[in-house]
Structures are given as structure tokens and as C-alpha cells.
Amino acid sequence: MGEQRRGGCAVRDHSERERREWEVEKESGEAAEEPLRAGLRFDLQAIADWVLPGERVLDLGCGDGALLAYLTQEKGVVGYGIENDLNKVIACLERGVNVIQSDLDRGLAGFEDGFFDRVIMSQALQAMHNTQGILQEMLRVGREAVVSFPNFAFWKHRKSVLEGRMPVSESLPHQWFNTPNIRFFTVADFVTLCELLDIVVFEWRGFDDEGRALSPADDLNFLAALAIARLGRR
Amino acid sequence: MVGRSVGVVTPQRMVFEEPLVLRSGAVLPRYELVYETYGELNAAKSNAVLVCHALSGSHHVAGYYADDPRNVGWWDNFVGPGKPLDTRKFFVIGVNNVGGCFGSTGPRSIDPTTGEPYGSRFPFVTVEDWVEAQARLADRLGIAEFAAVIGGSLGGMQALSWALQFPDRVRHVLAIATTPKLSAQNIAFNEVARQAIMSDPDFHGGDYYRYGVVPKRGLMLARMIGHITYLSDDAMAEKFGRTLKYGEVRFSYDVEFEIESYLRYQGEKFSRYFDANTYLLTTRALDYFDPAAEYGGDLAQAFARAEAEFFVLSFSTDWRFSPVRSREIVAALVHSEKRVSYLEIESRAGHDSFLLEHPHYHAAVRAYLNGVRV
Numbered sequence: 001m002g003e004q005r006r007g008g009c010a011v012r013d014h015s016e017r018e019r020r021e022w023e024v025e026k027e028s029g030e031a032a033e034e035p036l037r038a039g040l041r042f043d044l045q046a047i048a049d050w051v052l053p054g055e056r057v058l059d060l061g062c063g064d065g066a067l068l069a070y071l072t073q074e075k076g077v078v079g080y081g082i083e084n085d086l087n088k089v090i091a092c093l094e095r096g097v098n099v100i101q102s103d104l105d106r107g108l109a110g111f112e113d114g115f116f117d118r119v120i121m122s123q124a125l126q127a128m129h130n131t132q133g134i135l136q137e138m139l140r141v142g143r144e145a146v147v148s149f150p151n152f153a154f155w156k157h158r159k160s161v162l163e164g165r166m167p168v169s170e171s172l173p174h175q176w177f178n179t180p181n182i183r184f185f186t187v188a189d190f191v192t193l194c195e196l197l198d199i200v201v202f203e204w205r206g207f208d209d210e211g212r213a214l215s216p217a218d219d220l221n222f223l224a225a226l227a228i229a230r231l232g233r234r
Numbered sequence: 235m236v237g238r239s240v241g242v243v244t245p246q247r248m249v250f251e252e253p254l255v256l257r258s259g260a261v262l263p264r265y266e267l268v269y270e271t272y273g274e275l276n277a278a279k280s281n282a283v284l285v286c287h288a289l290s291g292s293h294h295v296a297g298y299y300a301d302d303p304r305n306v307g308w309w310d311n312f313v314g315p316g317k318p319l320d321t322r323k324f325f326v327i328g329v330n331n332v333g334g335c336f337g338s339t340g341p342r343s344i345d346p347t348t349g350e351p352y353g354s355r356f357p358f359v360t361v362e363d364w365v366e367a368q369a370r371l372a373d374r375l376g377i378a379e380f381a382a383v384i385g386g387s388l389g390g391m392q393a394l395s396w397a398l399q400f401p402d403r404v405r406h407v408l409a410i411a412t413t414p415k416l417s418a419q420n421i422a423f424n425e426v427a428r429q430a431i432m433s434d435p436d437f438h439g440g441d442y443y444r445y446g447v448v449p450k451r452g453l454m455l456a457r458m459i460g461h462i463t464y465l466s467d468d469a470m471a472e473k474f475g476r477t478l479k480y481g482e483v484r485f486s487y488d489v490e491f492e493i494e495s496y497l498r499y500q501g502e503k504f505s506r507y508f509d510a511n512t513y514l515l516t517t518r519a520l521d522y523f524d525p526a527a528e529y530g531g532d533l534a535q536a537f538a539r540a541e542a543e544f545f546v547l548s549f550s551t552d553w554r555f556s557p558v559r560s561r562e563i564v565a566a567l568v569h570s571e572k573r574v575s576y577l578e579i580e581s582r583a584g585h586d587s588f589l590l591e592h593p594h595y596h597a598a599v600r601a602y603l604n605g606v607r608v
């Protein structure tokens with residue numbers, strides 16, 4: 001699978017072994033089951049698993065509000081989303097999710113220190129100008145932060161670059177000339193930045209490009225197409 | 235325009251014989267409110283929406299009068315079948331506030347104790363007093379709870395105040411182009427407007443009715459000042475620029491620039507129908523509004539008792555009540571754990587934007603109100 005769906009010119013060929021593995025898993029039902037659990041996208045579900053009932057949650061770049069709608073309904077959180085795209089704000093309004101329109105690159109001014117239990121940023125950090133600033137802001141207004149991002153060191157991306165082309169895949173669906181992503185970093189790079197900013201990574205979760213959860217023992221920097229980190233201060 | 239007009243409407247009048255005790259301590263022994271309604275109140279009486287007017291607005295929110303078809307409601311683009319505030323779903327009420335000059339008891343009304351117009355003796359009214367009077371109208375109409383209270387500018391202050399004064403009587407608040415309190419600059423503009431009125435020789439200390447005159451020059455000036463604050467610098471530049479009325483300067487103090495012509499026209503038109511005392515009272519109500527004051531300035535604490543869900547909207551070029559002021563409201567609501575959404579609309583029209591038809595603005599209100607259960 002993948003070649004046709006992904007289109008474009010990159011990640012053209014999967015190895016025979018990889019394809020056989022995928023077919024075995026498809027038959028066992030795992031591949032189809034995981035991403036559909038509870039109707040939430042697999043990465044959002046992984047984030048939701050970390051949220052405790054009744055928490056105060058801030059979701060940065062909340063998109064259409066799917067995660068917050070789920071968290072409000074299933075975990076009774078007091079949740080707010082921040083989104084700058086008008087159409088996404090309207091989608092949130094339609095589903096009754098609290099949404100505050102704001103440009104994240106301008107920080108989280110106006111929010112009190114430590115007001116939120118958890119500040120989430122799902123697949124948006126790579127599109128931020130002020131990467132360091134927003135990470136610091138997340139841990140200023142929140143006790144814990146959760147950040148998910150595409151891992152540019154995923155082995156298929158490495159292969160793609162070795163073959164001379166920028167990676168295009170489901171986790172990096174854009175071409176180099178139209179991608180909204182402006183920061184290209186890896187799991188290992190992120191670890192280094194956290195050390196620099198005195199941020200502790202409490203926990204990692206990784207997923208391959210089919211949305212399958214990797215084991216904590218796996219080398220996420222090599223095997224994860226998408227990585228999720230739970231962060232805090234010492 | 236998306237949607238249809240509500241069509242021909244007829245104002246109604248409600249008489250209140252029970253005294254209204256005002257925040258100032260003064261008492262209105264009896265009063266009348268004129269109002270209009272659009273749409274149908276459902277059997278459960280759960281679909282009522284109150285629209286609160288701003289400085290120059292009235293109960294005539296939408297539609298037109300059979301005998302005066304050109305007199306279209308001030309928010310006709312917003313209220314009607316298929317419009318953002320859809321009268322096929324909601325029963326909408328517009329009411330002229332106490333102290334107004336469109337038929338509700340105000341300074342022009344006869345004071346029963348003297349048999350003369352109230353004039354200077356009309357008591358000061360506040361946003362809270364208006365909300366109290368509106369709640370009594372709701373009582374009489376059998377409306378225990380509003381699905382939503384909506385207002386822009388000063389109307390937005392009333393909407394916010396509803397959530398604080400009657401937490402269990404309003405489910406949603408739409409506060410548009412408003413502020414939690416006036417800034418010193420806002421009050422300064424109001425003061426200049428008031429001085430313009432009060433220094434007019436025809437003002438007679440507020441009792442001009444007695445002399446058969448109105449402080450027309452003062453009211454006109456007040457409106458001209460107001461208009462400057464309703465428009466953005468961009469909008470003024472775009473609409474008028476430095477365009478000369480006669481194509482060349484004439485070295486006179488008559489109208490030379492188009493902007494002067496516009497302001498004079500707006501001021502003159504306004505001074506023909508608006509009451510100067512109502513203008514004074516209303517600007518003071520604006521000045522006094524500050525729900526956080528009794529909580530040591532802590533707006534989040536002031537909102538603590540609210541139970542409504544809020545939708546706050548601002549406009550990018552509004553410098554009278556700028557987006558910063560709306561974000562203060564939003565931050566306070568978040569910090570008191572209230573349900574709130576916020577949107578800043580990109581608009582070039584300044585404070586006036588809230589009255590105009592803007593696709594993003596209307597789409598957002600429509601989306602929010604779609605989610606309001608009745």
C-alpha cells in the first residue's frame with residue numbers, strides 16, 4: 001500500500017519485506033483497528049490517554065476541535081482551543097468547542113502562570129516561528145505539556161533523502177514548495193532542545209507511518225514517523 | 235444579503251407600575267418600555283433572544299414599518315429568516331432602554347409628579363438598571379430564560395451584565411465589539427461630547443423642552459466626535475482621503491474637505507431625531523460600566539457567578555473598543571473556567587464593523603447560534 005495513495009514522487013518503493021509485514025498485520029486486523037479507536041485519530045487518542053479526568057486543558061492549534069470535543073465529553077475536562085485559521089475556528093464553533101482565535105507566534109500573553117494542568121500542541125510545532133518561545137510559554141501556563149511532531153529522521157524519510165528527494169508521506173504530506181512546515185527536526189534534535197531549555201521529557205510515544213504504536217524500547221528516532229512527548233519542569 | 239427581511243413590524247408597549255429602583259438610589263415610580271419582537275416564541279418558551287442596543291440604537295432592530303417602509307431596523311442585516319440570528323429558530327426581542335428617546339420612558343417623557351417633561355430631573359441610568367428593566371419585560375412576556383442575549387458595543391456590556399445579574403436566566407452571551415470598562419481615552423471622548431451639548435445656549439440645563447428648543451448644535455458636535463471614534467483611520471482614508479469638496483482650497487472655514495461634509499451631515503441628521511439628554515445619560519452609563527470594580531478590579535472574580543456560555547467578537551481596526559479589550563474579557567472568562575470562544579474579525583471599518591455585513595463575522599455568528607439548543 002502507499003505508493004498510489006501517497007502520490008508525488010517520493011517514498012516510491014517499499015521493500016518486499018515491509019509489504020509482507022503490512023499484509024500480515026492487515027489480516028490480523030491490527031492496522032485497521034488502531035487508527036479508528038473511539039473515532040479519534042490515533043495520535044490524538046494517544047494524547048487523550050495522558051489526560052486525566054477534570055483537568056484544565058489548553059490545546060494549541062486545535063484545528064476543528066476533535067480532541068477537545070472528545071476530552072470534554074469523555075473526561076469532563078475544562079478545555080480551550082487556540083486556533084488562528086478562520087475556517088477551523090468556525091468548525092469549532094459548530095461543534096460547541098471553546099475556541100480562542102489567536103496567533104500562537106505571539107505567545108500566550110493573558111493566560112496566568114500555571115493555570116492549566118496540560119497544554120497540548122498536536123503537529124503544529126514544526127510550523128511555528130518561535131519554537132523555543134512557545135515551548136517555554138506552554139510550560140509557563142501549564143503544569144505539563146504534550147507535543148506531537150513528525151520525525152524527519154524516520155527511516156523512510158532518511159531513505160528518501162538518500163535517494164535525493166525530500167520526503168513526502170502521510171506524516172509529511174506536502175511538497176517542499178508548499179509545506180506549511182518551517183522547522184525540520186528529529187526526535188533526537190527535540191531531546192537536545194529540551195535539555196537546552198531545561199525541559200524534562202517524562203514519556204515518549206511513537207507511531208510508524210501506518211499509525212501503529214511502537215514499543216517504548218524501540219529506537220523512535222529511526223522507527224517513528226510521528227512522535228509524542230509528555231513534558232514538564234523538574 | 236443572505237436571508238430575508240422579517241417584513242412589516244409593529245412596536246409594542248409595556249407599562250410597569252411597580253417602581254424601578256436605580257443603582258444611583260433614585261426611583262422611577264412607573265415606566266414604559268417599547269419593544270419589538272420577531273419570530274415565534276416556542277411552546278417551551280426556550281427560544282427567546284434579547285438584542286441590546288448601543289448608544290444610538292432602539293427597539294427597532296429589524297424589519298420596517300408599514301407606514302414608513304424606509305425606516306429599516308438598525309440590525310436588519312443580522313436578524314431575520316435565514317440571517318445569522320435566524321428568526322425561524324429564535325424569538326427575538328428588541329427593547330428601547332429606559333432613558334431612551336424612541337418611546338420608552340426617558341427625559342422627554344412627562345414626569346407624573348410635575349406634569350412636565352423630566353428633562354434635567356431624569357435620574358441617571360446604568361447598564362445594570364437597563365438589564366433590570368429588560369428582565370422585568372421578560373417576566374411579563376413569560377420568558378424565564380433567554381437562549382441568548384446579544385449586543386454590540388454598549389449592547390455588549392448589557393449582554394455581559396445579564397450573565398452577572400441573572401446567571402440562571404441566560405444560556406449564551408454574544409458580546410461584540412465591546413469592553414469590560416471604558417478607558418480614560420473613551421471617557422475623554424464622552425466628556426467632550428457632553429460638554430458640546432451642555433455648553434449649547436439652547437441646552438437650558440437640560441430643560442430645553444420648556445423653551446421649545448433643542449441644543450441642536452451641541453448634539454451635532456457630540457455626534458461628529460462620536461463618528462470619528464466609530465471609523466478607523468484606514469476607513470476614513472479610503473472613503474474620504476483628503477478629497478476636496480470643490481476641487482480646490484477656498485481659504486474658508488466652510489466645508490472644504492469631504493470628511494468635514496460627511497461629519498456635518500451625520501451630526502446634523504442625528505441632531506434632528508435624537509434627544510440630547512438621552513445622549514448625556516447614555517454616555518454616562520458607558521462611563522460607569524465596570525463590573526470588576528466591586529471585586530477590586532478582578533474581572534475573573536466578577537465573572538465567577540456567570541453560568542452562561544460566551545462568544546466574544548472583536549474587529550481588527552476597532553480602536554474605540556479594540557481587540558485587546560475583548561481579549562481581557564476572554565482571559566477573565568477562561569480564568570473563571572467559563573465556556574468562552576473568541577474571534578477577531580479582519581475588518582477595515584473600525585468600531586462600526588459590528589453593524590455591517592461581513593461574511594466571516596456573519597458566518598461565525600451563524601455557526602455559534604446553530605449550536606445553541608432551544
